Amino acid sequence: MAKLNYKHLRYFWVVAKEGSIAQASQILHLTPQTISGQLSQFEKSLGTK
Numbered sequence: 001m002a003k004l005n006y007k008h009l010r011y012f013w014v015v016a017k018e019g020s021i022a023q024a025s026q027i028l029h030l031t032p033q034t035i036s037g038q039l040s041q042f043e044k045s046l047g048t049k
Helices: 006-018 021-028 032-046
Strands: none
Touching: 006 021, 006 032, 021 032
16 A cells, blocks of 8 residues: 555545535635545555545
8 A cells, every 4th residue: 555645535534524525625725626636546545446
């Protein structure tokens, strides 16, 4: 398993807490596309989808 990136973990937590990437993007001040890409990288680092 690759090194854990705490930004990825935070993005995952905010999406789970808010229930959607769109809501999380407003809180994190990032585009939904950025969050989606970061979550994909997080999944890859964990070896899951």
